[in-house]
Amino acid sequence: MPRDDFGLRCGPSLDGGLLELWLSFSSFASSSFSRLQADMVEENKLLYRKIRSKIPAGNRHAEVLDAYMAAQDDGVKFCQLQRDAGAGWETNPDGSMYPALYQECVFDLRKVQNKFLTDLLTMANW
Template sequence: MHLIRIMVVFFISGVLSSSHVVAKSNSDCLQHLGGGYGDAECYSELQKDLTVQSKFIYNKLRATMRNGNVHAKLLDEYMETQDASVRYCELPRNAGAKWKTEHDGSMFSALREECIYNLRKAQNQFLKDLLDMANW
């Protein structure tokens, strides 16, 4: 009986501690957007998670291709292009600020972070679809 209690305590502790780790970038924050700094933080954390996931999927995809394969080079170029495209997310932020490049820390940073999140989300889905096709 004592052993069962100890096991239950460890199980509950594990569940509680793992939920705190997930809470850092929990997609539930998307349901509580309000147009301020919290939005920027939400999008920022989620896009960082997507970037890590995409890198993992990329490595799995790359492992399915031989060195020197023309598709491996194309995949590498795709990843580089996606990384480079993040710089264009200054456009929606600056458009929302009437094209000013200096901001007062208002919601305009959320526009940039949302743009990056959307790019990373599309990239992640594209890579997942490729991996699914490669594993047929």
């Protein structure tokens, strides 16, 4: 079977080049989302520490903020539902497009968390 400029097999069927190309893209996308969400996690931790430092000692809102952060970390596990649903409810869909779905879901959750923390820090600085 012929190969394209990237060394991937090309062909008309999904058993050949198109599937290989899709899996290569999916691996790249998964890796990209993974790096982006790791950066977002670090930024969110920094925002959390800044907000936490603004809350007076003994104030119950410190516990609420801690609970929020724990809930966000816990919520990541629900991204497995989206990934596994697309893989016929298999729990180990590596080598397919489905890990990218998981990484994108985690990134999206962290992005929402980042906006919430950024807005909260803005309000805390008023």
